Amino acid sequence: MTTLGRILVVEDDPNDVELTLIALGEYHLANEVVVTRDGQQALDYLYCRGEFHTRSNENPAVMLLDLKLPRVDGLEVLQQIKTDESLRMIPVVVLTSSHEEKDKMRSYKFGVNAYVVKPVDFHEFVNAVKELGIFWAVVNEPPPGSMKKLP
Amino acid sequence: MLQTAIGPRDPCGGAISGSVTARGERGPDHVGKQVGFARTENSEKKSVTMSDLEEPPRVLESGVGMKRALARWNQQLQRIHSPILRYSLSVACVALALGLALALQHYQFRDVELPVLCLAIAIVTWHAGIGPSVLAILLSTMSFNYFFIEPIHSFAVSTKDLPYFITFLAWGALVAWFSTVSRRIEAGLRLARDRLQTEVEHRAQREDEIRRLNRELAKRATDLEATNKDLESFAYSVSHDLRAPLRHLVGYSELLQKEASSSLDDKSRRYMQTILQSAKRMGNLIDDLLAFSRVGRAETQNSLVSLEQLVKEVVAELREETNGREIAWKVGALPACYGDRSMLKLVLANLVSNAVKFTRMRARAEIEIGCVDGKNNHEAEMFVRDNGAGFDMQYVDKLFGVFQRLHLAEQFEGNGIGLATVQRIIHRHGGKVRAEGAVDQGATFYFSLPNAQDAVERIRHDHTGTHFGR
Structure with a gap:
């Protein structure tokens, strides 16, 4: 018996974090949401090190990744994930303000699973995040190893 | 002066012997005065003799051209510049040759005097120019006449002596001609070398210029690139950072509208609506502006x-x-x-x-x-x-x-x-x-x-x- 996978949100802006959580909450998703505030923290979480060394080591079901982050930026995190044998199967969705061609190109080159530009309009934003959450955390069958085994 | 000197000899080389003798006698008079231009003029007169012998009518077409040609010719022939040295060489060479010829004759070597004297004339002509050459020819002729032609030990001149004299003269002319040709080639080579040198210098200058321009161009390109990069990073940060607060503005306004719209009066609701509309409009403006800037930056x-x-x-x-x-x-x-x-x-x-x-x-x-x-x-x-x-x-x-x-x-x-x-x-x-x-x-x-x-x-x-x- 398995339970729903976690959603890992990597976002430095507290307002964006709140809006994302509200948007995810709108649909009453039962998934556990973990928020990390920069790229370094996100990698610490994925590798179960630092403050996360005690967590159980399953991968998140989906990762919502901002590109502009303090310390280690989103593209570096993405590159690290997609070149690591144990992490590369995690679906990564880039959720960013950037419309820039360059960012899209590089993200897809590194193997991102989806690229979503945060809409200015709040309704659209809520819808986008909601749909992302539903699709990746519920509809999509995540790769084995990203579910928490129930005792 | 030159004209008069050439004039009488123009028509033909018939009186070669007489004229050259007369000339040769005059030659040494000038030795002492041969400084500056006087030397050149004197030598020119002598060289007429030589050129007369070679190709009489053609060279003498015009006085001025002739003068120039002779000056050049004589200059080409003179390798030693001091006149005293040149005439000394002439005398010394003939004396040495004569001594050698007499010594050889003493040891019973026959008929070597002519080649030995010819050799002396050749050396003088090659190194010292026309004046000394004529002197050497005259000295050789005289000593030949005195020491080796019957009657020995007398300067008696007869028609039998003419072939020897002509031999010396022709030999001298031949060597002079060779010398001139060789010097002309040398001069040509030197000229070519100089030209090449200037060409090389010019080219080096031009290359320096090109390098300088290239450096300037490279600098300008770097500047331009930097400006472009600035512009790009500006657009990038607009894209990233300007839209975020805007999104929050809209997001929280909508949340507020949703949570509190029931407790707000119409006026407040209208204000709220205006805030939202303005924020959205600004979002559209930013997006359009970014799209516009992308049109300028994107590769076609x-x-x-x-x-x-x-x-x-x-x-x-x-x-x-x-x-x-x-x-x-x-x-x-x-x-x-x-x-x-x-x-x-x-x-x-x-x-x-x-x-x-x-x-x-x-x-x-x-x-x-x-x-x-x-x-x-x-x-x-x-x-x-x-x-x-x-x-x-x-x-x-x-x-x-x-x-x-x-x-x-x-x-x-x-x-x-x-x-x-x-x-x-x-x-x-x-x-x-x-x-x-x-x-x-x-x-x-x-x-x-x-x-x-x-x-x-x-x-x-x-x-x-x-x-x-x-």
């Missing part, structure tokens, strides 16, 4: 584009807006051209959607898209004509400016960036834009693409051109 990917096909696509995409309206489309034949497809499509999309927008109040809108042949430079000019709101020609300059609008937002929505984008794209393709119109009588927007006509020709000539959708 050129291919053969059929404008007719693009118009079809654009009109099809506008169907949603044109639904329920009566629009008479009139699309003429359009050329194909080389350009960036997506950019050119943006041009047509902007122009056509403008036409649709500004004909909104017409019961029957007429939109014509076509092509006119340029009158002056055969440049094809495409146009989009409508019978809509039009504009006042006195503001035509503002039409293509960024954020320039000629209508109120209540009348026609828009950011004033569409035509600026059109102009930027067409300029990047090397074309021109212009507009004609009158208030309430519609407007026509023209754009030209410099290679459109070429492409048309190419398609006409090329039978495979049919797959471009014509």
Whole structure:
């Protein structure tokens, strides 16, 4: 018996974090949401090190990744994930303000699973995040190893 | 002076012996005075003798030319510059040769005196020039006459001596000729070397210049690149950082509206609505501005584009807006051209959607898209004509400016960036834009693409051109 996978949100802006959580909450998703505030923290979480060394080591079901982050930026995190044998199967969705061609190109080159530009309009934003959450955390069958085994 | 010296000898070389003897006797008189130009003139006179012997009539065509030729000739012959040294060499050589000849004769070697003296004459001629050479010839002749010709030990001259004298003279002339030729070649080589040297120096200078210009160019390119990078990072941070607070503004306003709208009065609700609208409008402005800046920065990917096909696509995409309206489309034949497809499509999309927008109040809108042949430079000019709101020609300059609008937002929505984008794209393709119109009588927007006509020709000539959708 398995339970729903976690959603890992990597976002430095507290307002964006709140809006994302509200948007995810709108649909009453039962998934556990973990928020990390920069790229370094996100990698610490994925590798179960630092403050996360005690967590159980399953991968998140989906990762919502901002590109502009303090310390280690989103593209570096993405590159690290997609070149690591144990992490590369995690679906990564880039959720960013950037419309820039360059960012899209590089993200897809590194193997991102989806690229979503945060809409200015709040309704659209809520819808986008909601749909992302539903699709990746519920509809999509995540790769084995990203579910928490129930005792 | 020279003329008179040459004059009597001009016609023929008949009196060679007499004239040369007379000359030779005069020669030594000048030895003491041979400084500066005097030396040259003196030597010139002697050289006449030599050239006379070689090719008498041809060299003497004109006095001035002759003078110049002789000066050059004599100069070419003189390798030792001091006159005293030159004449000393002459005397010493003949004396040495004579001593050697007498010594050899003493040891019973016969008939060596002539070659030995010839050798002396050759050395003198080669190294010292014509004056000393003549002196050497005279000395050789005299000593030969005195020591080796019957009657021995007398200067008695007879016609039998003439062959020896002529032999010396001819030999001297021959060596002089060789010497001159060799020196001429040397001079030529030296000249060529000098020329080469100057050429090399010039080239080095030019290369320095080129290097300097290259450095300047490289610096300018670096500056430009830096500016470009600045611009890019500016656009990037606008894209990233400016939109985030805006999104929060909208997001929290909407949340507030949702949570508190029941407790707000109408006025407050209207304020809230205005905040939201303004924020959204700003979002659109930023997006449009970013798109506009991308048009300027993006690399163009050129291919053969059929404008007719693009118009079809654009009109099809506008169907949603044109639904329920009566629009008479009139699309003429359009050329194909080389350009960036997506950019050119943006041009047509902007122009056509403008036409649709500004004909909104017409019961029957007429939109014509076509092509006119340029009158002056055969440049094809495409146009989009409508019978809509039009504009006042006195503001035509503002039409293509960024954020320039000629209508109120209540009348026609828009950011004033569409035509600026059109102009930027067409300029990047090397074309021109212009507009004609009158208030309430519609407007026509023209754009030209410099290679459109070429492409048309190419398609006409090329039978495979049919797959471009014509």
